[in-house]
Amino acid sequence: MxxxxxxxxxxxxxxxxxxxxxxxxxxxxxxxxxxxxxxxxxxxxxxxxxxxxxxxxxxxxxxxxxxxxxxxxxxxxxxxxxxxxxxxxxxxxxxxxxxxxxxxxxxxxxxxxxxxxxxxAQIALLASEQLLKATNERLNQQLHLFESMESLASMGYWTSGSAPGSLVLSKGLYQLCGLAPDSVAADCDGRSRILAEDVPAFLAARETLDGEILHYRWQHPDGRVLSLRGRMQRLMGNTASEVHFGVVQDISRERETELALQDRLSFIEKITSRLPGVVFQIRRNAEGVLEFLYVSEPASQIFPGITAQAMVQDAYCILGLHHPDDVGEFKVSVCQALDSLTPWQHEYRLRLSDGQVRWLFGQGVPEPEAHGAVLMSGFVTDITERKLAEEKIEQLAFYDALTGLPNRRLLLDRLQLALLSAARSESISAVLFIDLDNFKDLNDTLGHDVGDMLLRQVAQRLQNSVREADTVARLGGDEFVVVLEDLGTEVPAVTVLAEKVGHKILDNLNHVYELNRHELHSTPSIGVALLSKQVKSVDELLKQADLAMYESKSAGRNTMRFFDPAMQALVAQRTAIDRELRQALKRAEWVLHYQPVVDEQAQMVGVEALVRWQHPRRGLLSPGEFIDQAEQSGLILPLGQWVLRQACEQLVQWADQPATAQLTMAVNVSARQFRHPEFVDQVLEVIRSTGAAAHLLKLEITESLLVTDMLEVIEKMQILRSAQVSFALDDFGTGYSSLSYLKRLPMDQLKIDQSFVRDVLTDTHDAAIAQTVLTLGQSLNLRVVAEGVETPGQWQFLAQRGCKLFQGYLFGKPVPVAQLPLASLSQPLVSSGLGSMA
The missing domain is CATH 3.30.450.20 (PAS domain)
Structure with missing residues (x-):
């Protein structure tokens, strides 16, 4: 034993x-x-x-x-x-x-x-010469032990001495190599079955007998090629008498497994090297130290300047690239995932050496290991392009494309947050509603490019006028809103601060604008409303600021007004009128009254059609009580179309009677109605469908129309003139028209505004203006109509200075068609230069 x-x-x-x-x-x-x-x-x-x-x-x-x-x-x-x-x-x-x-x-x-x-495993069985020369009992016991090892480890051994025929192979080695006992004599070490490429290494090991592990391939008699691992060693003895010992193990299955694993790893490496990111596996040991076990090769593409090998050697080296503002949150997210064994997902930034910022998205799945360690496998990808796209989408969704300011949507969100904050505290904010005066005229005159340049400069000046924490937004068109948050808790003090900022804005926006080689002035009208917990909604707040802004415009523009609760009553009144106007269109509550137009003998030569509203409760209403509201609401378009059609139908009725067949019909056209793209077609369609005589139809326009695109105005007038429709310039002298424009317009009449006629006998300035208009009309070959003639003296003064047509209470008030003196058209409406104002 x-x-x-x-x-x-x-x-x-x-x-x-x-x-x-x-x-x-x-x-x-x-x-x-x-x-x-x-x-x-x-x-x-x-x-x-x-x-x-x-x-x-x-x-x-x-x-x-x-x-x-x-x-x-x-x-x-x-x-x-x-x-x-x-x-x-x-x-x-x-x-x-x-x-x-x-x-x-x-x-x-x-x-x-x-x-x-x-x-x-490396296998090599070394025995000493003393053990090999031990007693037969001990040798048999050793051989029994080796035979047990052979069975367990798919191995065999051999011994040989210096004498010929001393080679001894174990039973396991015979079985492993597929050798028959008589085959050894012819090939003492079996080298004939070793693959040719492996023979030199085998012979070198056989020569040195240094015990180094040797790998070689063996051609099994059944055709298989085995992968063997062997070790040959000189145990003891001298040159004349020595013992050699060797072990051989069949590692074919291990080799196949190793090659299959290498193939799989190669396949995985190929995949990971082409993935748009980095595959990693990281372990946190029981002491909390992190180490990367695996990092795929594109690491340097995601983490510039850092290789996969560097990350494996030092897991913390990538933190130097992390954006300083994101490092803390990144560490917390990783630790929370590893502690809770929940999936990790986190977006974070890198800040590169050149200042460039790169966005990354990491995700991983942690799993527990023994003794408190945690392993996490995951993936990190570059999402910079996606982030930039998201920022672009957010910019488009929440910011104005022209000025870069917050748009209406973002403004409403911020106002809603401000309302919620005000509801929880006593803090008061201010909202400034800013509208540029006469911006549309500038836009139409100089073009939209110049208008856009102005809006961009206004946006910049507004931002320079307020604190960084305040909001400057573009509501749309030429409307801007400034939100001054948390100005205080006392209304008087907040009002003073808001007024101070408002005056600063007024001053900054009044400076000259350099716009495409043009030096222009533009002024704002500002309305201010206070945002406190008494305000119930964003809509209510903006309406209050809007009302104050319109009050500013009414006060002469280029000024500022604070919202007054009394304005709300006016708003309610206008809202009610707007609703009733819409109902009036549906219920046909409109009627036309006609005011005579007479010549120098006071004989009626035509009429002006004037709309009236037959209100079901308030009775007959004149245009002064609803026209402005109709203009603002857009109802002037269908209302103007109705007036035009009714007037043309009246012309057709008069055409059947010789006495009224030549009466002209003047119809007022609002600037908004005239600017409508289909205005010309609508007029021509009414004339065609009613059969009215176009030469008897006179369209009256105001000077406010002439500050818009003159080429478009002239083109529309010329088209209608070619259809025999004539034009009159109403309220001449009260607007903005210049003589250079006037001579280019295809106009037929000028109407002296009644404000100049009223005091023509007592005010030398009004008399001079009336005389100038009459002289201008004669010079341009335009007939002149004097409006608002109420006394014989006014009539005579104007007639003596060459006026041929008159209109006013002296000759008749606006009345229904049935009350017009059509039966006595050959008679003057005022006798002997005298007449009643009835």
Whole structure:
């Protein structure tokens, strides 16, 4: 029997993971050096300790199950087990074992095979010459031991001496290599079956006998090519008498597994190298230290200047690239995922050396390991382009494309937040509603490009007028809103601050604008409303500021007004009128009255059609009570169309009677109605459908129309003039028309405004203006109509200075058609230069 010293000497030199333990309690008696290397333990940590306590088995019951199977068959093969090394590395092993009686007690001889594919077991059995020359009993015992090892580890051994024919092959080696006993004589070391490429290495090892591990391939008689691992060593003796010893192990399956693993790793590397990101695996050990186990090669594309190898060596090296504002949140997100074992997802920024900012998105799945360690596998990708696209979408959704200011949508969101804040506190904010005066005229005259340039400069000046925390938004068109938040808790003090900012804005917006080689002035009208917890909605707040802005315009423009609750009553009144106007259109509550137009003999030559509203409760209303509201609401368009049609139908009725067949019909046309793209077609369609005589229709326009696009105005007038429709310029002298425009217009009449006629006998200025208009009309070959003639003196004054046509209460008020003096058209409406104002 081999004693303990001999066993230890033999066991320690075995380069395979072999252990010997007592069957009764599993306490280790001895282990090979390779077993210690594979498991990571020291010899002192193993000897005298049971396999259960050492962690080789999860429990005593599991060891008992395996031991029962071993006792039943005497041998175990291919049992798959897992084991965690002291450094927390997980080993996947194959356990092969057999029972052996030693020193009168049953023991378990075990062989561990590493299945991880990272490093296969090295096998080499070295024996000394003394052991080989030991007694036959001891030699047989050793051979029995090696035969047990051969069965467990798919290996064989050989010995040879210096004498011819001294080569001895073990039974396992015959079986492994597929050799017959008589084949060895012809080929003493089997080199004829070694693949040609591997023969030189084999012969070199055979010559040196230095015990180095050798890998080579063997042609099995059945045609298979085996992958072998061997070791040849000179044990002891002199040149004349020496003993050689060698071991051979079939590692074909391991090699196949290794090659398959390499193929898979190569395949994975190919995939990961083409992925738009970095694949990683990171572990946090029980002490909380992080280390990358794997990082795919495109790492430097995601983390510029840092290679995958550098990340594996130092997991914290990438933090230097992280944006300083994001580092803390990044660390917290990773720790939370690892602590809670929940999926990790996080967006964060890198700040590169050139100042460029790059957005990354990381995600991973953590899983627990033994002894408190956590492993996380994941992926990091560059989402910079997506972030830029999102910012662009947000810019388009919430910011004005022309000025870059917050748009209406974002403004409403911020006002809603301000309202919620005001509801929770006593803080008061101010909202300034800003409208540019006469912007449309500038836009139509100089073009939209210049108008856009003005809006951009106004936006910049507004931003320069307020605090960085305040909001400047473009509501649309030439309307801007400024929100001054948290100005205080007392209304008087807040009002003073808001007024101060308002005056600053007025001053800044009044400076000259350099616009495409034009030096222009533009002024704003500003309305201010206070935002406090008394305000119930954003809509109410903006309406208040809008009302104050219109009050500013009414006060002469280029000024500022604060919202007064009394304005709300006017708003309610206008809202009611607007609603009733719409109902009036549906219910046909409109009627036309006609005011005579007479010549110098006071004979009626035509009429002006004037609309009236037959209100169901308030009675007959004149245009002064509803026309402005109709203009603002847009109802002037259908109303003007109705008036035009009714007037033309009246012309058709008069055409049937010789006495009225030549009466002219003047119809007022608003600027908004005239600017409508389909205005000309609508007029021509009414004339065609009613059959009215176009030469008797006179359209009266005001001077406010002439400040818009003159070319468009002239073009429309010329088209209608070609259809024999004539034009009169109403309220002449009160507007903005210039003589250069006037001479270009295809006009037929000028109408002296009644404001100049009223005091023509007592005011020398009005008299001079009236005389000038009459002289101008004669010079331009235009007939002049004097409006608002109420006294014989006015009539005579104007007639003496060449006026040929008159209109006013002296000759008749506006009345329904039935009350017109149509039966006595040949008679003057005023006799002997005198007449009634009735």
């Amino acid at each position: 081999i004693d303990s010293q001999e066993w230890s000497s033999l066991c320690h030199r075995m380069p395979v993971a072999v252990s010997l333990s007592r069957e009764s309690d599993g306490v280790y008696v001895d282990v090979s050096a390779e077993w210690l290397r594979l498991t990571g333990f020291s010899r002192s940590e193993v000897l005298g300790v049971s396999s259960v306590d050492l962690g080789m088995w999860p429990s005593q019951s599991r060891r008992s199950q395996v031991l029962a199977a071993l006792r039943e068959t005497g041998e175990l093969r291919g049992l798959r087990v897992s084991f965690v090394k002291p450094d927390q590395t997980l080993l996947r092993l194959e356990l092969n074992a057999s029972r052996m009686e030693w020193h009168g007690e049953w023991h378990v001889l075990s062989y561990l095979k590493d299945l991880t594919g990272e490093q296969a």
